[in-house]
Amino acid sequence: MHEGFITKLILAKALEKAAEADGKRITKISIVFGDMYGVVDHFVEYYFKALSKGTIAEGASLSFRRTPIELRCRNCGHVYTPEHLDWTCPNCRARKFEMLSGRECHIANMEVE
């Protein structure tokens, strides 16, 4: 739902990093989103196309990698990915966990010329 805002931040971060590296053109940006993160890839692409016009990122391709939700049970230490909306530990049935992954939202790397 907030892809417009997120895309603005992706573009700003990409332009900042390209400028630091003296890049003249950004050709590719690889983005990582956790499954917990409510972002739809093709909306990001849609906004990126519009927002990057006239910048050195215009025409850059975007690639997306998804990381699964991974939890560690605070009771028994078991690491699991919740299924079917059930966040309970399948090993000991406890409901206390820490989230190891699934909340990622970053640019992994980008290609510049």
Next chain:
Amino acid sequence: MKILTVEEHILSSNEEQAKKNNDRLNEHGILAINMMSSPGAGKTSLILRTISGLKTKFRIAVIEGDIASTLDADKVNQHGIPVIQINTASSCHLDAHIVGKALDNLPLNDLDLLIVENVGNLVCPAEFSLGEHKKVILLSTPEGHDKPYKYPLMFTKADAVLINKVDLLPHIDFDMSAFLQGVSALNSDADLIQISCKTGDGLDKWFSWLEAKIAK
């Protein structure tokens, strides 16, 4: 062609600003609450009830986030406390920068409690820290008991979950135990408080919760 490794969170600029807001609030000894819910869950009613219940004990201010209008701020304004209305236009959430600007316009030396009413939305506001000390989620019974299962991120981040409109329970199919189970499965640390802004039921528990946090 060069490959640049970035590995920085896309929201890092928001997080940095949120930290600045938090430091600023701490300097002034203000407790800040980020109140989030769907549209119509009763955030403004709860804020008005909270002002009525606690304004003799604490100095309160409110930041109202809405896509458009000053309707909520007008209601709060009638209580004679500082209120800033933010209209986000197209944005479905508040962010730390916009809240930082609102802080510039509040009398921070004269406040104990700041309530930020986020834009009504169970998805996006969860992603953006504002610099608050506590996240409070309000869910009203007509929305249904399945919401923690459908919008997990919001519930994993809550310090307290308030269930509003419990006066309607005899008339609707809200399964309280399924709801409470859903929240505790995601976040067993969240405090759960059942309230009705209409009848006033449970508000004493909410006030006690807030008072305990302000005292810390």
